[in-house]
Amino acid sequence: MGRQLKLNLFIYPGGHHEAAWRHPKSRPDRLLDIRFYQELAQRAEAAKLDAVFYADGPALESNVQYATRFRLEPFTWLSAIAAATEKIGLIGTASTTYLEPYNAARLFASLDHLSGGRAGWNIVTTGAERAARNFGLDEHPPHAERYSRADEFVQVVGKLWDSWEDGAVVSDAGTGVFADTSRIHPIGHQGDHFRVEGPLNTPRSPQGRPVYVQAGSSADGKAFAAKHAEAVFTAHQTLQSAQDFYADIKALAAAEGRDPEKLLVLPGISPYLGSTEAEARALRQEFDELTQPEYGLGILRKLLGVDLDGLKLDDTFPDDLLASAGRESSRSQLLLDTIRRERLTVRKVLHRFAGARGHYTVAGTPLQVADEIQLWFENGAADGFNIMPPWLPGGFEAFADEVVPILQSRGLFRTEYSARTLRGHFGLDRPESQYSPAGQTTQQLQGAHA
Ligand SMILES: Cc1cc2nc3c(=O)[nH]c(=O)nc-3n(C[C@H](O)[C@H](O)[C@H](O)COP(=O)(O)O)c2cc1C
Secondary structure (H helix, E strand, C coil): CCCCCEEEEEECCCCCCCCHHHCCCCCHHHCCCHHHHHHHHHHHHHCCCCEEEECCCCCCCCCCCCCCCCCCCHHHHHHHHHHHCCCCEEEEEEECCCCCHHHHHHHHHHHHHHCCCCEEEEEECCCCHHHHHHCCCCCCCCHHHHHHHHHHHHHHHHHHHHCECCCCEEEECCCCEEECHHHECCCCEECCCCEECCCCCCCCECCECCEEEECCCCHHHHHHHHHHCCEEEECCCCHHHHHHHHHHHHHHHHHCCCCHHHCEEEEEEEEEECCCHHHHHHHHHHHHCCCCHHHHHHHHHHHHCCCCCCCCCCCECCHHHHHCCCCCCHHHHHHHHHHHHHCCEHHHHHHHHHHHCCCEEEEECHHHHHHHHHHHHCCCCCCEEEECCCCCCHHHHHHHHHCHHHHHHCCCCCCCCCCCCHHHHHCCCCCCCCCCHHHHHHHHHHHHHC
16 A cells, blocks of 8 residues: 555634634634544544644633634543544644643653543644743743753653653552563653653553654744654645755754655645635635724734734735845744735735644645645655645535545545554654663664754
């Protein structure tokens, strides 16, 4: 069997279009009902998807006035999804800036046990500055410091997950020995950011460690991903930009002595489907027209760092204003490039970013959307995608019912699960404990290579 797509369902309360909840197709009344999400995850599992992904940030977003931008706590949510599914992966976000390694290690090890080896960790340093004041800080730590802490954080949790070797649980009722403590190791970590004694108080989990996912796109972010990540989430508006990112991140991983095939690149795609392209475009237009300009303008001001008051919705952006715009994050750069490349009006930009916050949005027939996915997959732009339904549940059900079968018929996507774990779905190895003899040999070999 040839190379196959990795497909995740990226669940955002209400859907990825910021105004989706206002559309008659949506079910805003069910957004705090866990059964709504369990049904979605079961639907994704029936379509044989790799994982469901749940984003998070430990602070209320400023635009909840106009959009369903609240959060349920990821591990509570993922545990409920784990209980209602069997094979689909469970990727949740946890911050290396606003969590302690020992707690993060317990949360993921427990989720991996509860789910029979389906946990994935979206490693973020948290971009939202206002989170700082929820954790007793006056200032949000600077970007570079957040990544330095994140690097050590990943090393500490790695040691904690490895602190129980495989087979440490002997459970011998005859001798009364439950665990072989010679195979349970304190980690004694002393670093710039953390001092952690260990061992973890949870036995080694089915996957050994959750799958490491990351979504950085800055220089520090990409360097971090190249060193640690097994999958990278990313946002691109064009095939070319996705191809450049793909080549770049794979080269960085190779420079770290890693196999680039073990670092999956997964851009986001937000599909609108119709029996004709015109119908699909009209559907997207319906959602865009529900956008509250004030909501979008708030995001634009933040991303561009400029005053937009003088502009009308159907004005294009004056060059001098674009020249003075900030580059707050890679998402700002993506926005500026898009505005310049397509000479968009303010209204067009609001609609474009309302859809999926800078991720690729496509409107077409199921065949056209399948063709687009195949194009990126077969031309060095993606190893798979985060599917970002504009609205829920229908926006995903249409994709699962109409696009997935086409991808399966072309041999591009699985028709049956061949594994039970997320590592199995992603084609990733199960790491040895660094404290086990085999793990120490691996480390020596890697050390020799480095
Ligand atoms: C698909 C995707 C999902 C993301 N999910 C989260 C999230 O759940 N929480 C968060 O704080 N940041 C999230 N981010 C933001 C990234 O973690 C990162 O901060 C951002 O891409 C900027 O990159 P940088 O950290 O390299 O500057 C996500 C980004 C992408 C592309």
